[in-house]
Amino acid sequence: MPMQNVIDISQLDVRPVENQLTLAKWYPFENGQLSDAISEENVTRRFIVLFGSELSGSQVAEFVASLESPVECHRICCFEAHQSLPRGIAIEVSSDTDIKDSVRNTARQVGCQGAVLNILPQLSVVGLLVMDMDSTAIEIECIDEIARLADVHDEVASVTAQAMAGQLAFSDSLHQRVAKLKGIPLSLIEPLKANLPLMPGVKELCIALKAHGWHLAIASGGFTWFAQAVQEQLGLDWVFANTLEIADQQLTGKVLGEVVDAQKKAAVLKTLQAEYKIAPEQTLAMGDGANDLVMMAAADLGIAVHGKPKVVEQADTAICQGSLLQVLYFLTVPRPE
Known part of the structure; x- marks a missing residue:
């Protein structure tokens, strides 16, 4: 033709x-x-x-x-x-x-x-991406993997599934799950921290965004121990996650400080947007679970990543298969003259 x-x-x-x-x-x-x-x-x-x-x-x-x-x-x-x-x-x-x-x-x-x-955010304009960690930036749910090492995986995974599907308040589910981890020695979970499997394409995505001056953060209902390791691998600007209490080189089964739940994730996005003076149409959030929906709604473009059905249904856009580098499809559409 x-x-x-x-x-x-x-x-x-x-x-x-x-x-x-x-x-x-x-x-x-x-x-x-x-x-x-x-x-x-x-x-x-x-x-x-x-x-x-x-x-x-x-x-x-x-x-x-x-x-x-x-x-x-x-x-x-x-x-x-x-x-x-x-x-x-x-x-x-x-x-x-x-x-x-x-x-x-x-x-x-x-x-x-x-x-x-509904909008055309542009890769070439400075923006903000805030993403979940577990099953988004990395392929696993860290708390489930810790539980697997301690032979309480089925109990913890059941509560995780309820929380991610929106059937249980995240804060309640977090305390229930962490309580089951009491007494686990740090030496048992150190290898997990050292070998976190990144989601395919996330590193390349972060490289592309950073090359254009974007600000990148994790807001996770997971744990700082792992989020900081991901931060180092991806060159992220900020991480916000939950802190596990440790005593005598063991988990106590408690979480310290404010829980990073759905509302906290959204607040993180809004705070960073204001701090960096990011235009609203240049704000992105991505995650896979129900506790990511408030954050995704606070962004101008919310992206479900291999998400639960409820999340895919409610998200602005969704990547249901393949690499996270595909986020760039949403940032590189030429603006019509």
């Missing part, structure tokens, strides 16, 4: 879409005006982002044709989020309904992931 200023989406073919659209150029759709079914007063402009797989033009055409909600497509753009990621696709749309679920489901049908952005 020859390059042109206006695009007929049905004419895209089976070749990679990046071979059919010039990178970072917005192409207006043919007949891409508001339809009679959508009133101008109620309409909201949004950006659909398709990412995670190398897409053909025909897959993109199938996605547009299959959208369930009433959506008017205006412009499309193919862009590069990172040299190691497949090209992303952005579509500027109008709709008078919530299209988030429709976009995710339709994207899955054509073999990729989909997100809806």
